[in-house]
Amino acid sequence: MSVGAPARSEGRDEIGAIPTYPSLGRAVTAFAFLLVAEFFYSFAWNSVDVLRPYIRDSLGLTLTEAGSGYSAQGAGALLGAIVIGQLADRFGRRNMLVAVMIGYGLSLLAGVAVDSYGQLLAQRFVLGLFMGGVFPIVVGIYVGLFPNNVRGKLASMINAVFGVAVIALGLAVRLLPVGEGTSWHVLLWIGGVPPILLSLLAYLIVPGTAETRNVAMRQPRRLPVLDLFRPGLALQTTMLAALMGLNFFAYQAFSGWLTTYLNDVRGLSSSAIGSLVAWTFAANIAGGFFWGWAGDRFGRRFNALGFFGGAASIAAYLLVPSDVRLLGPIGALYGFMLSASVIWGPWLTELYPAHLKSTAASIFNWGRVVSFFAPILTGSLASAVGLGAAMAVSSVIFILAGLLWLALPETHPRPRLPGRRVFGDHHADQS
Template sequence: MRSNLFRRSRPSAALVSDPNLAVLQTDEGSVVTSLPPSGSGAPGGGLLHLPLRRRLVAFGFLLIAEFFYGWAWNTVDVLRPLFRASLGLTLTQAGSAYSAQGAGALIGAISIGQLADKLGKRNMLVVVMAGYGALLLAGTLVHSYVGLLLQRFVLGLFLGGSFPVVVGIYVELFRPTLRGKLASAINATFSLAIITLGLCFGHLGHHDWRTLLWIGGLPPLLLAVLAYIAIPSAERSYKSGSGKLPLAELFTPALRRQTLLLASMTGLNFFAYQAFSGWLTTYLLNTRHLPKDVVGHLVAAQFAGNILGGFFWGGLSDRFGRRSGAIGFFITAAAIVAYLTVPADQWLLLGIGSLYGFALSASVIWGPWLAELYPPHLKSTASSIFNWGRLVSFFSPILTGQIAEHFGMQAGMLVSSLIFAVAAFIWLSLPETMRRHA
């Protein structure tokens, strides 16, 4: 073994490390590992100098914000058969509500992510919570297809900004070797929101579906201002090395290929997710002809698996690296084929759906991973790449809706299996940011 095995070196341009990461030279090449946490006065030290209790309170508030973000986002899928019937929409029209929301999310992710890096993540957290709470409530006033598209687009602006802001905050609160587990907790809260929404769908679906918008929209609107108490303000201890906009820095020659591959991977993920999960309640109700309460339980089971899987994949990524989760996407692809081809047995669908949710949560690490792949002053902007993929997913409900109308819902949803597999191969081709463990 060479004597420079653990010699720190300057990160290569293709892999700009987190301030709490160092590049190690090995016989296999450069890999990145965690450094001891920086003190408050160290460049890029973030919020690690704060007492643990203070940081846990802040993270707890982020979990509350994530719950209502998850509720607001997923109403476009879970409530799709209800607002479709209420507004008299075709399958394609109902699916385009997601496209409108996704378009808003893309713009929101890019703009709010940059504003968070420039104006402060805590300030933007207040804005996005109040925004998606108010816009979800605005959905109760929608009585036309055009009104639905407009409401979902503006709602998406605030929803798209939530992920980069939340990730940008918690990666400064805790060291890299804990971030996979933190991302798992965020993922679990998001899934818990969908489980709760699914159960409410089963029990309240016979009433006015707009009640579910009130339940999810009012709390974040009222709680937003508490972010100024719960979330500490991070002092800027690092500066950009250029006068470029944060977004432009992601496309410098050294980072352009990495950025484009990440955007492609997230795009395929969102496209595939919409092709399967976006039509799930519609498929179970209209193709499998299952009752609403059973459908609600199947949705809940899928995201119960997602919660368990999130902790598994998050812990795995902290130990074996961020790319280890690609295995989950291969399992996801296989589970989709099984789900759409087995008999309509409630317990069989429940088991396969739980496996699908378990494997799908492998992407839980993407938030911290994106922040680690770029310089510290770009944490929120880099994390917003997660939502750039929605540009590709805009077309998923429309294209799969067309396939479903001509060849059946099963055919439209099967497309997602192949796309998840392609996304997994791209994942494996991207840089690693954690030390490899034997």
């Protein structure tokens, strides 16, 4: 079966009917446009980290002030995911895709005019507000372009584009004259102008969501997010939010302290640390393709095995000697296992009706609330028991997250792991 054809009856996305999808050519073209939007979103998102030393120098900020730019951006993203995801379900995902592309492009360009700490926080918060809507919108669109048996592979491509954007940003810093004064502003222009110019092409390339809006019009006139907590869905939504929170906390508790740990505890050189981080990053991209395929082949809950593997690799990483030949492969295994969550975008949309797809996808970003507290809690614990022991907590949390994942519903018609299927339930995927 081609990916542009209707899904087989055992994998149908709509109760009592086989869903229809755009032609394969149009679906592929639209998805390619989404990849472009995702690239510039990723470029803008990571600019707060990659450009941090230049922002700090040009504004005369302390380390804490420079780092808080990310916190402002993350807070904006959390709010944006909730608000913009609902607007996308109510007024059309294509319309909101155009709006957020223009929004994050202009907001990134506004960084050129920032000349104080307060302005930096405001600019990054507004930028995060628009960028928080990208994930729920993009996922909500591409699950309507292709049947459920290829959506994991699509999610892995989105994951890879995020990594490519980070690499491109890093290369741009090396190749362009951004080391003095405000010369780094050129990177804001490179990242901000293209999405603004390309945004209106969405109306020509991306199919509309009129059928989704028709479904929404038949629903009660209330906030879509409230439907996530209606009877029959409230427990599922709460469990999903907890799963996302555990994932973000565990990631921050280990990855957030990794370079500090390698430097302060292991005593490794900067070149060795850079090499180890590169191993982890590259393996994460490669793992995304495996876990995307696995989620399509064996079921969304199958990927929970990745969290158990990640927990084991964290324990091994903290226990082996300070030998790059050992830490490198184990770190790569951790990065590979961590990308198991790549399937969450499609899975979240498949667990809810059509008029809630983007709102449901926004649940992913709800977990960021928990991650805000991870550095504080693990830092306090590290002062009492040591950094390595504090980071080991992430291993336990990944195990808890994996168990919670296995307790949630399955949307695959023939899952490899036993568990409840939701096709045929009242809240099954209704593309």
